[in-house]
Amino acid sequence: MLNATEKFSGRVGFLGLGIMGAPMAQNLIKAGCDVTVWNRTKSKCGPLISLGAKYRSSPEEVAANCDVTFAMLADPESAIDVACGKNGAVSGMGPGKGYVDISTVDDATAKLINGHIKATGALFLEAPVSGSKKPAEDGQLIFLTAGDRSLYDSVAPFLDIMGKSRFYLGEVGNGAAMKLVVNMIMGSMMASFSEGLLLSKKVGLDPNVLVEVVSQGAISAPMYSLKGPSMVKSHYPTAFPLKHQQKDLRLALGLADSVSQSTPIAAAANELYKVAKSYGLSDDDFSAVIEALKAKSHDTA
Amino acid sequence: MLNATEKFSGRVGFLGLGIMGAPMAQNLIKAGCDVTVWNRTKSKCGPLISLGAKYRSSPEEVAANCDVTFAMLADPESAIDVACGKNGAVSGMGPGKGYVDISTVDDATAKLINGHIKATGALFLEAPVSGSKKPAEDGQLIFLTAGDRSLYDSVAPFLDIMGKSRFYLGEVGNGAAMKLVVNMIMGSMMASFSEGLLLSKKVGLDPNVLVEVVSQGAISAPMYSLKGPSMVKSHYPTAFPLKHQQKDLRLALGLADSVSQSTPIAAAANELYKVAKSYGLSDDDFSAVIEALKAKSHDTA
Amino acid sequence: MLNATEKFSGRVGFLGLGIMGAPMAQNLIKAGCDVTVWNRTKSKCGPLISLGAKYRSSPEEVAANCDVTFAMLADPESAIDVACGKNGAVSGMGPGKGYVDISTVDDATAKLINGHIKATGALFLEAPVSGSKKPAEDGQLIFLTAGDRSLYDSVAPFLDIMGKSRFYLGEVGNGAAMKLVVNMIMGSMMASFSEGLLLSKKVGLDPNVLVEVVSQGAISAPMYSLKGPSMVKSHYPTAFPLKHQQKDLRLALGLADSVSQSTPIAAAANELYKVAKSYGLSDDDFSAVIEALKAKSHDTA
Amino acid sequence: MLNATEKFSGRVGFLGLGIMGAPMAQNLIKAGCDVTVWNRTKSKCGPLISLGAKYRSSPEEVAANCDVTFAMLADPESAIDVACGKNGAVSGMGPGKGYVDISTVDDATAKLINGHIKATGALFLEAPVSGSKKPAEDGQLIFLTAGDRSLYDSVAPFLDIMGKSRFYLGEVGNGAAMKLVVNMIMGSMMASFSEGLLLSKKVGLDPNVLVEVVSQGAISAPMYSLKGPSMVKSHYPTAFPLKHQQKDLRLALGLADSVSQSTPIAAAANELYKVAKSYGLSDDDFSAVIEALKAKSHDTA
Incomplete structure (x- = not known):
């Protein structure tokens, strides 16, 4: 389980390697994090694997093998499917783990995913970002997070690698x-x-x-x-x-x-x-x- | 007459020493310019005189004794009165001189003053500023000028003392x-x-x-x-x-x-x-x- | 079943006797129609019964005993419950019958009720009205109907008793x-x-x-x-x-x-x-x- | 001078026979009023003269020969010119006479004309109308008047011939x-x-x-x-x-x-x-x- 003393030694999962996700995951790898990636189109994992990332064939396996899993999907439907669908992250979640959804989703979707994750005993954080492609590449994103405060504290070092600032806003839905x-x-x-x-x-x-x-x-x-x-x-x-x-x-x-x-x-x-x-x-x-x-x-x- | 080689040696008049005008005139004096001031309430001239400014008892006299005269009045009525009224600047103007009105006035007022100044053979520039008290004190104003291009070129060094940038926008009215x-x-x-x-x-x-x-x-x-x-x-x-x-x-x-x-x-x-x-x-x-x-x-x- | 030659001899049900429904049903009774009423709070049926209306103890029974049933409920929830709930009108519907929902509901509600009614083989018409209490009392309402055209034609005489004009607007949802x-x-x-x-x-x-x-x-x-x-x-x-x-x-x-x-x-x-x-x-x-x-x-x- | 007992026997002038003025003057003539007309383009007077109207060759002459003069001009400039220009109505005005400007003008124009008329000792009423060509022909205009109350009372019978209703709104400017x-x-x-x-x-x-x-x-x-x-x-x-x-x-x-x-x-x-x-x-x-x-x-x- 993640805690303050072992922040950087945790195993980190990253689901979704699109225009935003790929450079974010890359920044984690370059900073020395132990990163495991997955993407629906597997070919997008290649560049990251060659930088040192591990690969797992489903969100479930990523979640099962990591302490904290980040997800950066294109829309609410994908976010729900990757988290709650067949072989989704929820199936690999459990006590001591954390799920951070960076996707921009509506309030209801954030709460839905939060419910499924929490039911496994894991922690949840919504963390939509302000900033687009360039800030993602430069590690200059702004995280607008809400959900479990202890998970926020635990993943802060990772957020600081990917972004220039972060805000904790209280209960799930406030980030959106x-x-x-x-x-x-x-x-x-x-x-x-x-x-x-x-x-x-x-x-x-x-x-x-x-x-x-x-x-x-x-x-x-x-x-x-x-x-x-x-x-x-x-x-x-x-x-x-x-x-x-x-x-x-x-x-x-x-x-x-x-x-x-x-x-x-x-x-x-x-x-x-x-x-x-x-x-x-x-x-x-x-x-x-x-x-x-x-x-x-x-x-x- | 002002020209490129004697820019800083010209005699500069300054009419209106209010919340904006006083710090602007002060910046000119501190930069070593030869400044002559006038203000309706004479007491406001004191601090500037002690910094080295000369004093004249009417806009007319200031204009008559200076190469270029700046005016910074509170409203269109004052701007017109100081320029075109009894003992106004117009009476002291003539060929080889220039009048720069920094006051924020409407289009019609700028054109009215322009007409009176030009009739004497002098040049005119409207130069309203973007920025308030603090930028005036810090010499960080932005000048939005329009009118006689040659006057703009001549007074550029003074504008650069009082502001951080300046724009020449063409015919009178464009500044406003x-x-x-x-x-x-x-x-x-x-x-x-x-x-x-x-x-x-x-x-x-x-x-x-x-x-x-x-x-x-x-x-x-x-x-x-x-x-x-x-x-x-x-x-x-x-x-x-x-x-x-x-x-x-x-x-x-x-x-x-x-x-x-x-x-x-x-x-x-x-x-x-x-x-x-x-x-x-x-x-x-x-x-x-x-x-x-x-x-x-x-x-x- | 209703047809052009027996329009006024049909048995008419009326569900919902609130501020709008009561005077509408009353106008039907006064015009000589054979009206059967139901209201959740039974006491509101009294005045109409004394004017000659029959009474049934559920929407289902009203629908089962009438050729066409009108419903005038306060909100979408009530409209759905009276039509599709336990002992609802749907249970009494079938081929040869018609259901006219006068309630002001949203598009989705109208379509939901339409689906349930049509599944029984009966016809459906949404018919929200323009006009409030006074026009209802005076028989001066305006009906904005949509759904089954043949039902519209059949109930036209009833609409003309309750209102001063009526429009047929095509498919369900257009009335709303x-x-x-x-x-x-x-x-x-x-x-x-x-x-x-x-x-x-x-x-x-x-x-x-x-x-x-x-x-x-x-x-x-x-x-x-x-x-x-x-x-x-x-x-x-x-x-x-x-x-x-x-x-x-x-x-x-x-x-x-x-x-x-x-x-x-x-x-x-x-x-x-x-x-x-x-x-x-x-x-x-x-x-x-x-x-x-x-x-x-x-x-x- | 006009008064309550001789309302319909007064001599009425009408200046401006455009799309609105012509039918208004015609309605006065048909009602038996003693009407004298003038129009900048004289040919437009023809039809009215053949209906019984008298003709004078300037606003001044019309005003001099009538008890009350109505003016219906196209815009503020024409309204001012016909009233206050050379050979304008003002020159023919005096105590005991009245001027009613039906033209739609701005507040300032109404007050300007009012000033000139009142200076002759005559009374003034602004009376812009609500309604266009058809209501003018049908005598169904609505007069929005302001100015001298006694003049309003005196000309009421004429307004009632040309319009279906009239409002007295107080001081000049209120009509506009x-x-x-x-x-x-x-x-x-x-x-x-x-x-x-x-x-x-x-x-x-x-x-x-x-x-x-x-x-x-x-x-x-x-x-x-x-x-x-x-x-x-x-x-x-x-x-x-x-x-x-x-x-x-x-x-x-x-x-x-x-x-x-x-x-x-x-x-x-x-x-x-x-x-x-x-x-x-x-x-x-x-x-x-x-x-x-x-x-x-x-x-x-």
Whole structure:
């Protein structure tokens, strides 16, 4: 069992080696951890095995052979299947073990998986991350965790290898909620920035100069500096798909509705992402929301 | 007359020694410039005179005795009066001189002053700043200038003493427009951030943690880190008055209306600042807009 | 079995005798129909029995003894229980019979009940109504029906007794959808009207005169004339509870989201109903949304 | 001078015989009034002269020869020119006479004309109307008057010939304000109705049925029944130009801003009219705002 004195000697499992999972697992291996990997498409395990990782042929076997198992799946369905499905991690869990789900899932999914894991006597932590591919590679992710506090304390050294900061937020569901709130603000900020870029252009200013002015003042944000220049060129290379940003706004509005919190800015922003979706921009980067604010050619036919 | 080789040897006038003007003039003096000051309330000139500044008893005399004259007044009325009123700067202007108005004024005021200055044969530059008291003291302001390009080039060394960056935006009016666009985005961002703080609290998260999470990711902005902690405590010490933020949103919406640019986020944000004004928060900091989103006790009597 | 020539001679069941159901059943009885009633609280059947109605002790028995059975329940849970629960109507259904659910339920509930009824060989019609207590008493309801067309044709004479008009909208779910769209417009109209009443008052006009002016022009609506005078007095006697209007807006926004239809007005209106809910006005009439637009006393403590 | 006993025997002047003015003057003539007309383009006076009207060659002469003079001009500039310009009505005014301006003008224009008229010792009434061409022809206009109460009382019989109702609202400016509030609600209602039409269609309902359902319930409004059918066909024959509706929304928002009244619905609606303007629909009917909510083909090139 993991404890403070043997943190780094624990056996670590890693399930899911996609765009985010692979670099995260790699960072653990490079830091000297004893890592066992599994991925539905086995070929993705190759590079990690050559770096020193062990391999097991099912989530169940990984869980059975490790002290703590991390999971980074693409969506709620996969997260549930890998944890609770046939030969899933739950089957290999038990007292003294821990399961950390890094996947971004909804509240209900987190609670469902938590229930199954806890029933085996193991501990559970939801730990969705803020940050995408680049921060994952650079070990600069931000972990928004919730669940068993003792598991959080035990895995802290691993989280510190993969990320630059971590937050413990209490009971399961709070990690997902915090991520929704952050993404709600992000969605509104991007919509507001889009308004500014288009307004500056329409009144004869250079939107590139606006990007630079903004970058130097109190409202400077990395997101603006990163995406502003390509938005001016109407290029939206996908880092975070627009349909996911719209989904997060919808879920955040649902969360706000459930507690009667007024959020008129997010509501107005959500409408713009819906317009962008109706323009066929679902799979573009969420910065493509700026298209929803442009005058389109009119055809009533 | 100012030129590239004698930049720092020019005689510099400074009109208006308020909360912004005093530290700006002081930075010029400390950098070794030959500065002549004037202020409606003469007593405010004292500290600068003791630092080495000369004094003249009217804007006209300052202008007559200097190569370039800066003006930093509180509002459009004062800016017009100091420039065009009795014993105003215009009376002391002429060919070979320059007038730089740093005051934040509307488009029409900038053009009016520009017309009077140009009629004397002198050059004009509007140069509103992004940044408040602290950046003024630290020489970290951002200048958004427009007008005579040659005057811009001549005064660049002075701007670099008072600020950290400067932009030349073309014809008079563009400086004011750029500032409005930036403040429009700022107003929407603050409203969105307020929604996030309140929503996080209502669903049982610690808003202080939200401030910290936000500060580490792609949407991190100095404004959030600076004002977030006091907003959580419902404290709004005034750096930028709410009524001024609302006025800027109103003017930005007017600008957007004039070119038929859709700005639904700014429109929704403006409504919140109006609500905050109706709550009596006009003179609080603009971060007090968060109050507009809080549930109030209901009384239909 | 019902057919065109024996429409009025069919045996009619009526389940649910609440604020809407009782006057509807009464109108059928007064028109000479052969009506059998049931209600969970049996005492409510008394007045109708004395008017000539028969009584059966369960939905199953009513269905078994009637050609067509109407159900008017308070919420989806009750609608499901009365239809599909123990001794529910489904148990008494079969080929040649029809079930008409007048309850306002969501799409999924309508489809669930439809499935159970159809499995017995009987026909199904969803038929939510537009109109509240008074139109129910006056036989002035509007039926928004969907499901089996032949059942619609058969029950048309009964619908015409209880209502002033009826619409057949195609497949099950369309009745609920149409009602949501209508209520979405209604919610926005009430919010807009509230803005007008408050603005007129704040600029020194008499809001009662606004009510009268509006009542005579192109935007005149019965709802404005009915509720305007009491809104001016801050009285909101409940005809349609505010929480239900907010729920319908939420559901309509969800519907719009599912097809990426932009609805910024409804989104803004929904925020106001949320504010009104947070003020404790959930059970007041939905016209109490006007309170969300009033300046409240400010208290940051 | 006009008084209660000689109401109908007074000499009535009518300035401005456009789309609204001509039928209004005609109704006065047909009712037996002694009417003297003037129009900038004299040819428009012909039909009225053949109905019995007298003609004078300037506003001044009309005013000099009549007890009360009505003016119905197209815009504030024309209203000022006809009243206060060379050979304008003011030159013919004096004690015992009255001037009633029916033109829709802004607050400032109404007050300007009022000042000039009152300076001659004559009385003034602003009297903008609710209603367009058809109500003007049918004598079904609604007068929103403000100014001298005694003049209002004196001209009441004439207003009753041209309209179906009249309101006296107090001091000059209130007529214009009331009209703005009414048109603000109208603009929001039309935007909300547009959302409903498009949502109904997207979820597979027939928007024509929605128009009919709406027409029978609590939210039924003449405007919906009149314009709904053509909106479904994307036809927008101009009765009230979209650019005028957007201007009225802008002015109403300005009015609301001046008293810090929150109007989020009108603000959201205004954004849609701006979008419609950017689509080139300024001169279409204001019901063309529905186009702003339709998905447009996307082109980022």
